[in-house]
Structures are given as C-alpha cells and as structure tokens.
Amino acid sequence: MLKSVEALRPGGRCCHRLASLAAPAVSRSINRRTPLHVRALIARGSEECGGHGTVFTFGRWAMHRDAQHRYQRHIANLLTSRTWLNLTPPLTGLTVVAGIQCLYQELVVRDLLPGYFPLLQMSDGPFELTSFALSLLLVFRTDSSYGRWLEAMNTWSTVKDVSKDIVRMVSCWVEDPKARAFLLRWTIAFSKCLKVSVREKGDYAAELNGVLLPAERAKLASSTSPGPTQFALAVLSSAVTRSVDSEVRADKLLSAIARLGSAISACDKLLKYPIPLAYTRHTSRFMIIWLCFLPLSLWDDCGWGVLPIEALVSFLLLGIEEIGVQIEEPFRRLPLDDLCADIERDIGALAGSRDQVEGLVDAALGPAPAGSSEHASSPGSHSSAHGHSNGVHSSLLHRRPATLDLEVAGMMEASSSTDLSTTVPDIAIASPDSTRAGISMMGRNKSA
Incomplete structure (x- = not known):
C-alpha cells in the first residue's frame, strides 16, 4: 500500500505517469479504515502528476461518494491543492491591503494620527447592490469554461469511437495483412499526433516511437503538410483507396476519416480562441475592487477580525474564477494520455480478435462464398470484371x-x-x- 501511494507522490518514481495507471491496485486497498492523510494523498495524486486530469475507477468512485470522509479529505489537502497554490499571490496581496486598512483605522481610533485623517467607513449598500452582478459574472464564467471542457471531452470521445470503428471495418474488409497493419498503425498515430498538437510541450518522435516504423516517422517529420496530424489523415485516406476493393466500403472508411478531420478543427478552435478577453478581464477587475473595499464595510463589526474574513472570502470567490480559468484550457485538464492509451489498447484488441471472430462466424454460418462480399457490398459494380491495377481497384479509379x-x-x-x-x-x-x-x-x- 505504501509503495503504491509513494508512486503517486510529486517527484516520485512514477510521477510522470498518470495516477490512473496505478489506480486499480491502489483503489482495492482503500477502505474506511485507510488513514485520512493517505486518502488525501491518493485523491490528489493524479492532479499533481502533471495536472492532466483523472480517470476514475470503481474504487475512486467509491471514495468520491463517501460522505463520511469526503469533506474531511477535501479540507485536509486544502493547503496543497492546485487552486490554493495558484491563488497564494492574490490572496496574500488582498490580505496585506486589508491589514493596511485595519492599521489605519486603529491609528485613527487611538488618535495617533493628526485630526484631519478621517475614519474610513462604508455601508453595506454598495456591496448588496453589486453582489448579484458579481454572482452572474462568476456563474457565466464557470459555465462557459465548462462548456469548452465538455466540448473538448466530446471531441476526444469521438476520436476514440471513430478510431475503433475504422479498425473494425479495416479488420473485416482489408484482406492484405500488410495493408491492414499499415492502416492500424496510422490510426494509432493520428491520436498521438493530435494529443501532441494540443499540448504545450510535446515530442512527436517520442510519442510515435514504437507505433510507426522508423521510415514512416522520418516521412512524418519531413512532411510539408499543415502539420503531422493532417499528414496522418492524408496517409490514412490514401491507404484506404489503395487497400479496399469495394467502393461502398471505401466510402464508409473515408467518411470516418473525415470525422477525424472535423475533430482536428474542433481542437484547433478550442486551443486558439478563448472566452472573450474583455469578459475575463472585467470579471477579475470587478472582484479585486470589490474585495479591496470589503474591509471598510466590515471594520465596525469585526475589527481586526477583518483579516481572516477577507482571506476566506477572497479564497472562495477567487477560487471560483480560478477553476473557470483552469478548465477554459481543457487540454491541460483532460486525461489525454489515458485516452490515447485506451485507443491503442482497443485497436490492438480488435485487431487481435479478427481471427477469432471469423472462426466463430465460419463455424456458425459456414465459409463465405468466394467473391460474394464484393457483390454484396457494391451492387451493380463491375469489380470482378476488371480486377486490380497497381493495387488500386478499378471501381475506385472509375467511381x-x-x-x-x-x-x-x-x-x-x-x-x-x-x-x-x-x-x-x-x-x-x-x-x-x-x-x-x-x-x-x-x-x-x-x-x-
């Protein structure tokens, strides 16, 4: 148990990997007798190992919905949470401003300043009038950011589903083992290239090592297309037209590849075009001004108690905006490493089950008649009369x-x-x- 937890520590031996890779083994060891500090460490392990999102398992869901320890766990790791660490500078500044105001008020009350220095007082009216506007700004901010996060998640779910669809069709329709392996490799390579293109720091060579052949990686690196991701799509499209005999089947595969192209456009839009900056700036200015004047309204009732109140209120309000800022850039929060690993694993499993599937179908229905698949899939086609020309079927040349x-x-x-x-x-x-x-x-x- 301790070794599993140690692997999740920031700077640990396995911190470069997502915590979800170790989550199944760790989650089986978690129960209600697990110490609170261990639960807190496990809960934040994946967040601190690069901050690229968390993939839940059944054990993680059980811990997540455990009301008996959930609140204790969240409070226990408050000071080490990413939100608190990011907000430390503004919280320190606002607390210092509140301290200066309290010191000034104290000096005036004790007549330690000349008489022309007034006591600064402010009623609750301005804050009551503007609190609803602040609430609307924060709600819209987080809602818009979550919409971007959800769109990114849906886009990558589409990439995952379409990749598996392509592999299923290729496994059934492409008889040449060499062509089939080529298409499967480049389907995996597409998701890897897309992941690198939306991350600030990424290495195409490192991601594609073990996926593509050395000659293929060299071609990808030297391509003059808009990017490696587009190049991978072009390779897939060309390989489909050369490897699939049936016109109808080729059209289905090309349609699936076109959906991958739409995913590139969606990711590019989310990466380059944020929420309008004027809205983000005004929300930040509104909150800072509102919080800077808040101690003047609380001094009469709270005195020096303004300092902890100011720090707490600032953390609660700024924390909402900080969460919105974090998920506004969704690709830093999504578990893309896990999604790509799932795609690669599923593609390998689907490709490996091809012989088993065909054997089961042949045993139940009997072997398929020779040439029947072409006529069944492309009615009216004259493919059997023309054969192949340089690996390209005549029905694709004269479509x-x-x-x-x-x-x-x-x-x-x-x-x-x-x-x-x-x-x-x-x-x-x-x-x-x-x-x-x-x-x-x-x-x-x-x-x-």
Whole structure:
C-alpha cells in the first residue's frame, strides 16, 4: 500500500505517469479504515502528476461518494491543492491591503494620527447592490469554461469511437495483412499526433516511437503538410483507396476519416480562441475592487477580525474564477494520455480478435462464398470484371458519383408511364459515360 501511494507522490518514481495507471491496485486497498492523510494523498495524486486530469475507477468512485470522509479529505489537502497554490499571490496581496486598512483605522481610533485623517467607513449598500452582478459574472464564467471542457471531452470521445470503428471495418474488409497493419498503425498515430498538437510541450518522435516504423516517422517529420496530424489523415485516406476493393466500403472508411478531420478543427478552435478577453478581464477587475473595499464595510463589526474574513472570502470567490480559468484550457485538464492509451489498447484488441471472430462466424454460418462480399457490398459494380491495377481497384479509379443512382431512381419513378426499356437501354451499365448518355436520352424523350 505504501509503495503504491509513494508512486503517486510529486517527484516520485512514477510521477510522470498518470495516477490512473496505478489506480486499480491502489483503489482495492482503500477502505474506511485507510488513514485520512493517505486518502488525501491518493485523491490528489493524479492532479499533481502533471495536472492532466483523472480517470476514475470503481474504487475512486467509491471514495468520491463517501460522505463520511469526503469533506474531511477535501479540507485536509486544502493547503496543497492546485487552486490554493495558484491563488497564494492574490490572496496574500488582498490580505496585506486589508491589514493596511485595519492599521489605519486603529491609528485613527487611538488618535495617533493628526485630526484631519478621517475614519474610513462604508455601508453595506454598495456591496448588496453589486453582489448579484458579481454572482452572474462568476456563474457565466464557470459555465462557459465548462462548456469548452465538455466540448473538448466530446471531441476526444469521438476520436476514440471513430478510431475503433475504422479498425473494425479495416479488420473485416482489408484482406492484405500488410495493408491492414499499415492502416492500424496510422490510426494509432493520428491520436498521438493530435494529443501532441494540443499540448504545450510535446515530442512527436517520442510519442510515435514504437507505433510507426522508423521510415514512416522520418516521412512524418519531413512532411510539408499543415502539420503531422493532417499528414496522418492524408496517409490514412490514401491507404484506404489503395487497400479496399469495394467502393461502398471505401466510402464508409473515408467518411470516418473525415470525422477525424472535423475533430482536428474542433481542437484547433478550442486551443486558439478563448472566452472573450474583455469578459475575463472585467470579471477579475470587478472582484479585486470589490474585495479591496470589503474591509471598510466590515471594520465596525469585526475589527481586526477583518483579516481572516477577507482571506476566506477572497479564497472562495477567487477560487471560483480560478477553476473557470483552469478548465477554459481543457487540454491541460483532460486525461489525454489515458485516452490515447485506451485507443491503442482497443485497436490492438480488435485487431487481435479478427481471427477469432471469423472462426466463430465460419463455424456458425459456414465459409463465405468466394467473391460474394464484393457483390454484396457494391451492387451493380463491375469489380470482378476488371480486377486490380497497381493495387488500386478499378471501381475506385472509375467511381460513379454517389448521387447518380439516386437521380436515376427518381427519374424512373417519375416516368412510370414511359417504357424505360426503350428510352434508356443502357441504364444498368456501370460505365459512367454510358450512364450519363442514358440519362441524356431520357431527358430528350421526356422533352419530346
């Protein structure tokens, strides 16, 4: 138990890894008899190991909802929490300002200053009038920041889901083991590249070591595309068109890759465009001015007790804004390392289960007839007649627009009174030129 906890200490041997990697082993050892200081150390372990978010396990959820010790645990690690440490400078400044005001008031009351120095007093009215505005500012600030965090989390969840969808389709549809392994490698590489692109300090070579081959890493490093992430998408798209025989299947894979491209745009938007700075600045100015004048209103009732009250109120209000600022930059708070590790692990598991899945299906349904998969997936295709050319299927070289069949179907329904067998004799031919010629003939007959 102590060794597991020691690994979570800041500066410990395993601090460079997220605490969630050790969480299952640690959480099994946590119970209600665990000392409070140990619970506090475990609770903040992942936050202090880089501050990149926490991945909960069942043990962490049990500790999180434990009302008997939750509040004690949170108070016990107050002075070591990231929010307190970040707010130490402004809290110190506000407390010093309050101390200067109290000292001035004390000197005036004791007549230790000349008579022309007045006693500074302030009623509660201004604070009561402005407290609702301060509340609205803080609520909007945290709500907007949480919206950005949630959008980032949803974007990465999409990346994870789409990556697994791509792997499932590739495992079923790509027969060439070399092409299949290539697509799986670059699917993993995409998530790694996306993680590095949204982090302040990241090394593409270190992240991709063990994922891509040395020659592939060199090509990625020397690419002239907008970035390694876009380059990885281009590689995936090119590999799909060369490796998938069926036009319909290739379209499905390319659509999934396009969703990964949308995730790049979403991450880029969140990284480059924060909440309007005017709002952030005004909220900070509002709170600092409000807190600086607060001791003048409390002096008559509290005297020197203003100092702890000022420090406490400042921490509570500034802490709300500090949380909003932290989650406004969501990629520093999200457990991206764990998400990428999940993607890599799931891709490996899906790829490894391919033979088991096919064996189970073959045992239950019998082997699939030769060539049946192509015709089933691409009706009307002439793939069996043309074969392959340099690894690229002929149906991908001469692709018929996807909307063409829909237009033809609509014309056939609209022209039910016309003998289509005589007006459009070549409508079933897969050649794009002959199909367009048939449609032109239909148009001329309808005009007549």
